[in-house]
Amino acid sequence: MSLNYASLICAAALTVVAVSACNSDSSSSRPATDDELMQYLVGSNLRFGMAHDLIRDTDTITQTCLFGSRYRDEWDDETDAFLGYWDREQEILLPPHAELECLSWRWNDDLIPVKTNGSELAERAMDEIERVFNRHVFDRHSIANVPDDEIDAGIIVSMGTSPVPDGADPRAFCANVAVGPNDLSPISNNIWQDDASYEIDFPVFINLGNPDCSPNLNIVIHEFGHAMGLEGHFPGFGMGGAISNNFWLVLFSLYNNPPGTREQDLLLHRPFGF
Template sequence: MRNMNYEMTFFICHIENIIWRIRRNTPKDTVDVLSKINGSAKLSPIRFYAPGRAKRWDIGNMKIPVFENDDYRAAAALSMIEKTLEKSIFDRLASEADVLARERGLIFTKGFAAGNPATPNIACTGNVGAARSAPHWPMNAIKQNGEIDCILYINLDAPSGQLASFEVAIHEIGHALGLGDHFKDFGDGRAAAYAFWPVLSQLYQLPIGYKYS
């Protein structure tokens, strides 16, 4: 059953996303933001790969396989992201096994969000990891050229039963798509708000491996 927190955050995100897609106003410092949080991330797992270069999925030659796990948040969030990027980039598959067979893609789970081991007392309702309940990305998740090429689990909802909001779902997908560290309107303030959209859009306009200045 959908919860009120989902309904409220979905409505807010939906309106903000529509406004941004109408305006398409990308701040001048967007590439600078990406240089810090994608190219030279300090906290995210992507910091170990292709330093100083753009890291993202290849959506030009193939779609990203996805198992939504019958999660209404995942379905709505993926559709919103495709509208933002003005391209169908997700290949929605019927099972987790289908994604595993492709050896790349995103798998949504429910009830397995892994918190930060350094802050065990803080409830976590979403994370991206190498498996259910895994706090870290898989080894060799990103190729030397900056292409994300692995299987990532997007774990929504805490094992204790606390549910992830729609904003949290958007936020975790943002991490999985290459947004490493937090920035304004992406973990700095709200989980995912207006300023998130131009940054994600700009990342997928840059070539894989683009060298930030």
């Protein structure tokens, strides 16, 4: 089943960058509507440009999607006033003419290389994702014996390297996805590059566990969701539970739309049985 939404805006309020996973097996009890599911997909994943013109009043700038690799914002240091957006050629784009688009990003349609470093939970998480997708998703062999620091692209499972900020509850930082072990930098930092192709094509680390917390299967599946492109939490994915039907519907939809799909062209897809 697929649905097209041409008028939904990028929901910036939903794009809270996730640096920790939920520590609960519970899931959201209320199924999301199709409109809500599309908003979750847009808010969690889309990162490039602006969907529509900026809206500005005397005090507030409302942006409909976070800007990304092709553009950067410019502020007046003295007045803190917003001036506009710069493109790659350093030409400024001023509202209301900054019609920059929100675009999706993910791994391409080839099998995603994964090095589990012996994690049984990672193997089980991949099994469950492939069961829901009803196809092979992961390449479990090509980088299995490659040293972590020599992997050019792929998901690397790292054990015991989920960092805990000073003073934080270790149970709230039981696992995370980042650009390296013991790191909190989101993988979208690498997507926001001038040569970005809207595809994840670099090393992505799933950091599992710290000395005071060991993740369960649902948390590991949750972190694979982050590693596959769902950066922001939404109800049923880090809000009200680690995973839920909402999570599966959003992740499945992301991987049934090509990388670089415009917001207005996104289709909502449902895996068999959902």
